[in-house]
Amino acid sequence: MASKEEKIDLILRPFRYDNDTLQDILGRLHKEMEKGLKKETNPDATVKMLATYVRAVPDGTESGDFLALDLGGSNFRVLHVHIEKGAKDVRLQSDSYAIPESIMTGSGEQLFDYIADCMAKFLEKIGMKEKKMALGFTFSFPCKQRGLDCASLIKWTKGFSAAGVEGEDVVRLLRDAIKRRGDFDTDVVAVVNDTVGTMMACGLADHDCLIGLIVGTGSNACYMEKLDNVEIWEGERGEPNQVVVNMEWGAFGEDGALDDLRTPYDREIDEHSINRGQQIYEKMISGMYMGELVRLVLLEMTKQMLVFGGRTSTDLETRGTFQTKYVSEIEEYTSLREPIGDKNPTMKILHSLGLKHATETDCETVKEVCRAVSTRAAHLVSAGISAIVNKMGRERVAVGVDGSVYKYHPHFKELMTQTIDKLTHCDVKLMLSEDGSGKGAALVTAVACRLAGKS
Incomplete structure (x- = not known):
């Protein structure tokens, strides 16, 4: 036995x-x-x-001020990321915002208007509302990506059910919400998932x-x-x-x-x-x-x-x-x-x-x-x-x-x-x-701007 x-x-x-x-x-x-x-x-x-449409990693020549938006649950973050040429790390400041359940389960327009509202508050707080910055958007929901700045939501998860978003390009919905406000401007350059953000956050060092x-x-x-x-x-x-x-x-x-x-x-x-x-x-x-x-x-x-x-x-x-x-x-x-x-x-x-x-x-x-x-x-x-x-x-x-x-x-x-x-x-x-999901999104954006000759 x-x-x-x-x-x-x-x-x-x-x-x-x-x-x-x-x-x-x-x-x-x-x-x-x-x-x-x-x-x-x-x-x-x-x-x-x-x-993913991400074609390059940081090479150390990236520099400038960038925004990042990290949405993947009932809280989301807005970040300002400053990159110095040749630096091994970045300087960043960020704020986190809770999304009320009524917004998570309401309409897509309400959700993106709320996000744009929080972005405006953040930019006002750091005194950069007048400065136009390129933005990287970490959107941690299943998407079909059709370009670096184009991703259609396949289905909501994690308690979200905002109407009118599934099947739509989330970058376009964000841009529309920013345009409706009209009090700040940003160029949404990239939408990424968390693995890519993680890779890019380490790629600078x-x-x-x-x-x-x-x-x-x-x-x-x-x-x-x-x-x-x-x-x-x-x-x-x-x-x-x-x-x-x-x-x-x-x-x-x-x-x-x-x-x-x-x-x-x-x-x-x-x-x-x-x-x-x-x-x-x-x-x-x-x-x-x-x-x-x-x-x-x-x-x-x-x-x-x-x-x-x-x-x-x-x-x-x-x-x-x-x-x-x-x-x-x-x-x-x-x-x-x-x-x-x-x-x-x-x-x-x-x-x-x-x-x-x-x-x-x-x-x-x-x-x-x-x-x-x-x-x-x-x-x-x-x-x-x-x-x-x-x-x-x-x-x-x-x-x-x-x-x-x-x-x-x-x-x-x-x-x-x-x-x-x-x-x-x-x-x-x-x-x-x-902080791959925040810093990484900004770095994807910085690399895209470098490749396009914008930084």
């Missing part, structure tokens, strides 16, 4: 990937990337490889930053691709012979390409999600699901009498109670000499979940589960980044990274660095992106 340790290992083994498995995942994603880039196969590709990665509530990546490889490109060809591709890689696996790697816990998460059958890769990686994966594994272990003496709690049996931040907090304390009893951080979390009967041995098992789930996430992300790096074929590349999982998990960066090093033959540098 198998020992308790052997039974725990059996449950966690599917989360542990060896190098051959990671190479295999890398190869599968590479195939899907090629499929997404080709005109003939793109309609059937899960990874859509959307061309390191001009080899040609990949952007988000590992937070969700996960996605973008990278600079040779234009010759992008058959789906609908814009003008010519210099620069490159374009940033927004992969939308969270959808990888929707065609069954990852089915052999999905655990029963992955399948249960998918079954109870609002987008069943979608975003399969993302559900194996991101912060929205990581804590829930741990909860489901612990529930199974409890049923098998491997933890908590076989006794659960109401909280442990309730979906969403084991927060992803608990995974980071538990893994922060890996020393065997950590405090015992109520002062043990893991024990505190288990007590808060109604597991007052948890033992020190249970705490060690919980740590092992958290480590297995988060390490798999880091390995999957690393295989994805390695697929991009190997496809690019460069000697050196930097990756701008943002997102709560990457920022707050104590070992995520280290795990990624080690894994990418094994899977690539390239010098890869991971850079934490500071």
Whole structure:
């Protein structure tokens, strides 16, 4: 009969990937990337490889004053970004504005009028209402982009339902609202998504930053691709012979390409999600699901009498109670000499979940589960980044990274660095992106102005 340790290992083994498995995942994603880039196969590709119309990264010659607008939830920000030629960072000031629910669910005209009103207040506050500045617009909702300054909303998410916006160009709606006011003027140059902003925010400090990665509530990546490889490109060809591709890689696996790697816990998460059958890769990686994966594994272990003496709690049996931040907090304390009893951080979390009967041995098992789930996430992300790096074929590349999982998990960066090093033959540098969605949008705008000879 198998020992308790052997039974725990059996449950966690599917989360542990060896190098051959990671190479295999890398190869599968590479195939899907090629499929997404080709005109003939793109309609059937899960990874859509959307061309963003961003053609260059900062080269250090950008300078001037720019505005950025960051809309992606019930709060939005307006930013003023000042760029000095040759500087490795920018100076910025910003204000955040809450959007009332009545505006989120009213008409599109009301929403964009409200945004324009807040922009006017911000410009007045910083004394720059009379100065015309180019603006970068981070709009974090699903869009079909038809140019650097043209993006049609596919569908609202995150509690928004403003009428008359779906199917419309959000840049035009913003421009119309600014025009209706008539008391300030701005040139909306670019609309971007958060991965591109992340890449650009790091690109000022390191001009080899040609990949952007988000590992937070969700996960996605973008990278600079040779234009010759992008058959789906609908814009003008010519210099620069490159374009940033927004992969939308969270959808990888929707065609069954990852089915052999999905655990029963992955399948249960998918079954109870609002987008069943979608975003399969993302559900194996991101912060929205990581804590829930741990909860489901612990529930199974409890049923098998491997933890908590076989006794659960109401909280442990309730979906969403084991927060992803608990995974980071538990893994922060890996020393065997950590405090015992109520002062043990893991024990505190288990007590808060109604597991007052948890033992020190249970705490060690919980740590092992958290480590297995988060390490798999880091390995999957690393295989994805390695697929991009190997496809690019460069000697050196930097990756701008943002997102709560990457920022707050104590070992995520280290795990990624080690894994990418094994899977690539390239010098890869991971850079934490500071304020990619704001600063990055302004930098996309600054680069576009440089290319157009306006700065």
